[in-house]
Amino acid sequence: MKKNVANMMCLDLFLASQDEEDFAATKKSILPSEFLQPELISFNLYLDYFSIEINKLNRENDINKIKAFASKFEWIDNIDKIFEGENFETIVLTNEQQEILWVNDGFNKMTGFNKNFALKKTPSFLQGENTCPKTRARIREKIRKNEPFKEVVINYRQDKSSYKCEIKVFPLFNEHTTHYIALEKVV
Known part of the structure; x- marks a missing residue:
């Protein structure tokens, strides 16, 4: 059990360090049953990544809103x-x-x-x-x-x-x- 938890944590850390292209390629080689183990204890890494992505999206949306005003007011x-x-x-x-x-x-x-x-x-x-x-x-x-x-x-x-x-x-x-x-x- 301890070995499995350590392996999952290492896998989680490795996946979190990948850029999107490498993550997509690596994900294909992982069996879903291995990837979705309940022992995946570093879910916070994913949440941190997700939070960063949401912040980027919000920033982009805010800037696009200002660009719409820029167009309207020339x-x-x-x-x-x-x-x-x-x-x-x-x-x-x-x-x-x-x-x-x-x-x-x-x-x-x-x-x-x-x-x-x-x-x-x-x-x-x-x-x-x-x-x-x-x-x-x-x-x-x-x-x-x-x-x-x-x-x-x-x-x-x-x-x-x-x-x-x-x-x-x-x-x-x-x-x-x-x-x-x-x-x-x-x-």
Whole structure:
């Protein structure tokens, strides 16, 4: 029994280290009865892989949603370039008056606020007593100048707990600035 468990764990580790093509080729040579043993104890490896794949898919869907907005509003910005190499939890899309038009699912996870609750509000509704006035002023000035920028701001979740939020804001243009996109993460 111990030998079988050790063999299954080794098999599981080996399969988890394979890329998709090698995994598919290897899987064909494994008998289903061997592969589906109840002793397969490293299922967490598969769950980790699955979680990573779901996150990639969610990111791709979020970017495609922004690309749909880009097409609708005829932005000349390179959307792929904006997202290239960026690590974010939340995307916030606002109009020129900074009213929120769309947020991704990460917004609810990060802030606790329902996506629909955020619509038509400005992102400043997340700020509170410990949000630095100087940071607020720098943000307003960069938006006024239509400059991309990065800031760290103290925001507040729905449960009133505070968190440090790194925001990267990009103005979006057609003939002039029409929208802003913010990529956000907890730091």
